[in-house]
Every structure is written in structure tokens, then in C-alpha cells.
Amino acid sequence: MRIAVPRGALFRETLDRLDGLGVDTAEVRANDRKLLFEDAGIVTMRPSDVATYVEAGAADLGITGKDVLAEQSERGVYELLDLGFGGCTMVFATVEGEDSAGEALRRLGMMRIATKYPRIAARYFERTGRQVEIVEVKGSVELAPLTGMVHGIVDLTATGTTLRENGLVVREEIMESTARLIANPVSYRLKAAEIDGVLERLRAR
């Protein structure tokens, strides 16, 4: 079996869980640049790519955040288990002080929102009946309202420190996210016994 492991915030805890399954992760921990670890059955990548590799069958299992799965909800992968770690919150935030986004909504009839999660943001504002223009950015979202490009942002936050340091405040919480174990639909059937074994040991923890 091959497992897709996310580099970044979920990396260490994911490897700890794999240690618990008896996977030897020493080489993965020691090597920052290598991507494919054939012996350990591990491939490492950005969290947002995990669902892509698992859907294609390039990995049988993967670990990634619920935020990624919600953003890419049409992916054909099985969401098997809430691993409980990596907890964070998807929030709507604006510059502190007067509510500039609400003001924009009143006077312009819409808000401009910067995000790395265009689908989650669009769905949320549609559901709550507010007209928005989504601006997709790839890097630090906090910059967008500070430069006046947008009225607010939708982003993931764990502690809120980065938001605070950039003078942004959380106005609304959209969803909670934790790490999830996902499986390729073909592997889910053809490797059912192995996958159920992994699940059982992860649940027992």
C-alpha cells in the first residue's frame, strides 16, 4: 500500500500516527526534499494535492485536512476517519474596527472576498444570502484586505495569531477542520482487509 502524506502543519502528527501503525518513517523525517519513499510506502506532497493523488489511484490512502476535502468535494475519494489532530477553523475575517465588509454590502451591493478556498467561500456566502465577488489568491491572504484590494477574507486559522498580527478580526466561523484519512475507491474494495486493518488500529489509539 502507498500512503500520501501531507507536508506542512499536519506532517509530524501524521508521521507519528504512521509510526503507531508500524511504518518506518525515520527516512521521511530525515529527508526534507525527497518525495517518494518506496520502502516505507510513503509519498509526500502539499496537503491540497493529497486528494488528487488518491483519486487517481497513485496512492491507496492519504491524509489531508477536511478543508481540502470540502474545497474539492467532487473528488471521487472515500473519507474514512476523522483523525482528530490538526484542528483549525475556516473563518470570515475583516480589518479590525468598523465593519467594512458590511458597509460594502450596503453601499455596493456586494463584498469582495479574497481566499484560497473559492468554493467553500462561494457556497458559504450563497447559503447566507450575501452577494460576493471571490478573488482567488495563492499566497498570504491577509495581505489582500490590508491593501484595499478586497473587503474581507475567508481563510483557515488555528490560533488566530497571523490574523491578529495583521490587524484582522474573525467576524464569522464557517467550519471546523481536522485531519482525515481518505482512500481511493478501487483500493477501498481491492485492498479492503488491509485498509480495514489500518482503520481499526487508528481507531484503537
Add this chain to the structure above:
Amino acid sequence: MIHPIPSGTRDVLPDELRELRAITDGMRAVFDARSYGEVATPALEYEDVLTRGDQAAADPAYRLFDEHGNVLVLRSDMTIPIARVVATRYPSAPVPLRFYYLQHAYRAVHQHRAQPREILQVGIELVGAPGPEGTAEAVTVLCAALDAAGLRSYRVGLGDASLFSRALERAGVEDGARDTILHELATRDLVGLERELARAGSPDGLLELATTRGGIDTLDGVPEAEPLRALYDGLPEDVRARVIFDLGLVRTLGYYTGAVFEVYDAAFGAPIGGGGRYDDLLGRFGRELPACGWALDVERVHAARLEEGVV
């Protein structure tokens, strides 16, 4: 000069077409030997006729207007057109009717997902033969076709489109909660399924039921699985060896009523085909008959065969 073609479409050149031909010729011989007759229907149909079968399942992605302003669509599968053919051209013919096809179907794509807009499908429809015997015949022909295509390691996942909702009913879960729970199952979100089952009072054994995959013994103690057991009893030994029971299997098309199946090959990351029973669909076109069918994606079968290294 370079002239582009739409993403998700492609030109097929002689080397590939020769290999595709070897696959489909082998399958054709299987269908001929079992008295299935080949049919072809127009790629373009009237939208209001196609969506009569099943609004969601017909789900046409490409629409255009003809010279009179009628809405025409490119078909997204072959099952609904064949249901139309049966009602229109065989209104009183004796059953069962056995058809096969080798035709293109057209689907919408998500951008940058390497998905095809045009899919070459091969499949059968067995009309007027109720389950479990009719289903057993369809699954047997499916395996014969895959054998003829030269695939070695394929497996057939067998489930039942109505099994889980019947189990929910037996457990006394209310109607409203049932829909939410079935939605989690259909979207393959087992975390959400567990959450919604907990909300409905965690009825005994239902989460385990939804995640049961395995051999015939996995049906023990599940009264809702009796139709699947009857189906299994009607399968020849070599087909039984290919079967994986999957009690949480839900096909996304809305018209399935009973047994459903999917074809897997370890050499390909997604199902290479599937099908099931659709006992209500023909009635919507005016001839009430039980029916069952399946389709394989020929290009995926070819890709799996290349990956298996059998060419």
C-alpha cells in the same frame, strides 16, 4: 499547422484503434454467442424525451437548438435511449430482449482533471428478465466480456441500491434522517455517515453494514442482503470468484432499483465500468418491464490491459 480540438476529446490513430478493435471484437463475439443483438441510436436526442427517463441520470451536458427551436442534447449514457427504443419499437415483442451497443456517450468535465467529454462505451441491456436470474445473466456476460478483453485481475463489486435504505427502515430511522444518512453514503463520507447515524441514535450495526466488503459470508445475518445471496447462487463458479460484496455500494445514477455492480482492476485507479437493475425505468417510457444492464468504458479497459501488461 496546428488546429486544436476541445479538451477532453482526442483523435484515435491506427495503432491505438487496432488495440481497441481487438478488445471490442472479442466482446462482440461474446455478445453474439449469447444472442445479444447490436443496436445504435442517435447521439442527438430531444431533451424532453431523454429526461423523461430520469432527470438527474440523463443529465445532458451539451444542448443545442434545431432549426425549429427544439432543444436537442447529446446523450450521456445508452441505457435511457435503449429504454426509449424498447417502448417505441418493441411495444409488444416477447421478452426477454437482449441488446448490446458500442457507442459514444458525452459528459461534462471538471477543468484540469484529465476527464473525457466523449466516452466510448460497450454494454448490454437485458430487458424483461427479472432478478435474480436476469441479473446473474448480466453479470455472467460482463465477466465473459472482460475475459474476452484479456483482463486478468478484474473484480466485480456487488451491492444493492436499496439495501441500506431498507436496513435504515428496519432499524426504525425516520424518513427525514434517512435521506441525510443516504446522502453521506452516496458522497462517500463515512465520517459524516457515522455522525448522522449517531444523530439518529446509532442504530446497531449500520455503520459496519455500510462498510462491509468481502465474500459471501459477509451477507450472514443481513436480511436485506437475501436478493444478493439469490444472485450469487445463480452465478457460475468462475464468476463467483470475481465477486466482492459491498453492502455500502451506491451507484450515483438515480434509476437503479436493486442489485448494482462496479468493475475494478488494480491496474486502474477508478472503476472501469458498472451497472445494475433498473426495474422502473422502462415503465416511464410506457412499457413496464424489469431490466438490467451495464456499460464498460472501452478506453479504461484498454488502459487497464496495458497496465496489466497483457498486450
